[in-house]
Amino acid sequence: MKKIVFDFNHIPDLAAFYADFARQFALGSQFGANLDALWDEVTGGIALPVEIDFINLNAGRKRRFGSLVLLFEEAEEELEGALRFNLFDKSPVKPKS
Numbered sequence: 001m002k003k004i005v006f007d008f009n010h011i012p013d014l015a016a017f018y019a020d021f022a023r024q025f026a027l028g029s030q031f032g033a034n035l036d037a038l039w040d041e042v043t044g045g046i047a048l049p050v051e052i053d054f055i056n057l058n059a060g061r062k063r064r065f066g067s068l069v070l071l072f073e074e075a076e077e078e079l080e081g082a083l084r085f086n087l088f089d090k091s092p093v094k095p096k097s
Helices: 014-024 035-044 059-064 066-078
Strands: 002-007 050-055 083-087
Touching (some): 002 014, 014 035
Parallel strands (some): 002 050
């Protein structure tokens, strides 16, 4: 499963998120950069399966980006395993090998 990470230490606003989303999923200029366009891409445009991590999303940022969190949670439910969505207050620690 492909993994995509959005680091909210480097995403100050929705416009920056949409630009990062378009870059990471190689979307062209046709991407509408709004919640409706994002929903369409997540549920039918991007290659699945995919795991999407939102990292460094503290309480203040969760309020600012709440619409994105809700969208990805709903998409995860609708796509029944083809999309895995994770939220982390900080970068997850990888276990030592």
